[in-house]
Amino acid sequence: MSTASEHAGQAALSICEALLLAMNDRGLLPEHEIVGVLRDAAASHQNAFGTELEMAQHRSVADLINAIIAGGNSVRRP
Template identity: 60%
Template structure:
């Protein structure tokens, strides 16, 4: 995986993760919906056809790591 030095991308990821966590913590969106959002995002990159395959594969791997528990979206009591 290449090193990502895009501060805007890092900021966007941090903001989105925080929003998803807040929506879950406040029982606005259940974990299943949040996981669905993440899977939809990964699927969009898997199906992208703009020619930047390496970038899309890297994005899919990152989202899959989040889904697999690379962050705290999943409740510890679930």
């Protein structure tokens, strides 16, 4: 069963993806810069320190961001 924090995380992800798409559509950020933002976000989680549980959570977040990059979810591609 999902928790309120999981719902908040899903909402935040959806909002961020919509913002990235809108910025690309309006010509504010080109695709390579959007991918760069996502790579930076993934790297910050890949390089995070903490307890074993915290590090596993950070790795999961980095994996999710890298999957978004691979899938092109945040950039409209022809």
